Amino acid sequence: MNRRSFIHGTALGAAGLFCSDILSPLRAMAMAAAPKLSINGVETVRFKNAHWMWLRLHTNEGITGTGETYPFNEANSAVIKDLEWHSWAGKLMGTNPLEIEQTWARIFRQNAYHGTGGAEMRVLSAINIAQWDIMGQVCKMPLYQLLGGSADKKIRVYNTYTNGKSRAINGWTLENDMEKIARFLVTEGIKAIKFCPFDKAAARNNGEYISKQDIDQSLDWIKRVRDSVGYDLEIGCGISQ
Numbered sequence: 001m002n003r004r005s006f007i008h009g010t011a012l013g014a015a016g017l018f019c020s021d022i023l024s025p026l027r028a029m030a031m032a033a034a035p036k037l038s039i040n041g042v043e044t045v046r047f048k049n050a051h052w053m054w055l056r057l058h059t060n061e062g063i064t065g066t067g068e069t070y071p072f073n074e075a076n077s078a079v080i081k082d083l084e085w086h087s088w089a090g091k092l093m094g095t096n097p098l099e100i101e102q103t104w105a106r107i108f109r110q111n112a113y114h115g116t117g118g119a120e121m122r123v124l125s126a127i128n129i130a131q132w133d134i135m136g137q138v139c140k141m142p143l144y145q146l147l148g149g150s151a152d153k154k155i156r157v158y159n160t161y162t163n164g165k166s167r168a169i170n171g172w173t174l175e176n177d178m179e180k181i182a183r184f185l186v187t188e189g190i191k192a193i194k195f196c197p198f199d200k201a202a203a204r205n206n207g208e209y210i211s212k213q214d215i216d217q218s219l220d221w222i223k224r225v226r227d228s229v230g231y232d233l234e235i236g237c238g239i240s241q
Contacts, residue, residue: 034098037061037097038095039094039097043056047166055067056130057097057130063137064134065097067126068129069126079120080123097135107127108124158194159190160238161174174221178228179228191232192235194236198214199239200217
């Protein structure tokens with residue numbers, strides 16, 4: 001066996017192993033029949049009274065992938081605007097959205113020196129999610145199956161409650177309507193709630209100190225849930241400050 005045939009045989013063997021171990025036959029067939037896709041548009045979507053930002057990748061075949069990134073930062077939108085006219089354009093526009101790892105590598109290498117926790121990284125994550133969305137549509141398979149199958153067949157659902165307009169039920173606030181919120185969730189079959197009872201104390205003290213009085217006031221919210229629905233509703237406490 002010469003060097004050329006050895007390399008050729010090794011490459012084919014590795015490809016076969018990859019397909020058999022990672023790609024399901026259904027996905028492999030779908031990929032073989034997939035149209036030649038290219039990204040021809042990038043769009044950001046913002047919603048009134050909501051802080052999340054969605055990113056949408058449009059393709060020449062009309063398939064659109066949607067990704068999501070972390071909220072509360074206008075820098076994310078600015079990165080996308082930069083992508084439309086500046087250095088990212090040549091690394092995304094016109095490329096195949098199914099080349100997910102190649103896209104990640106191209107953009108990450110360019111922006112790694114900006115830091116791996118900034119807006120560039122958040123947007124790259126949204127692009128990655130949108131590409132996987134396109135992959136699922138092309139393969140006509142749920143993403144959890146493409147990524148290796150489900151670990152748990154059931155996932156417990158809980159409600160995250162804030163006083164923000166996008167999340168408040170019937171305009172109810174935690175301060176004034178805790179009992180109504182708790183009873184409503186139990187009636188709807190929701191078994192747990194998560195809220196942030198310590199945020200007011202954190203805001204007053206810059207997140208650096210909490211007094212015994214602050215703790216008592218914060219725990220009163222939890223007591224109100226227990227008094228209204230008992231243990232029918234589990235409680236999770238978060239801190240957003």
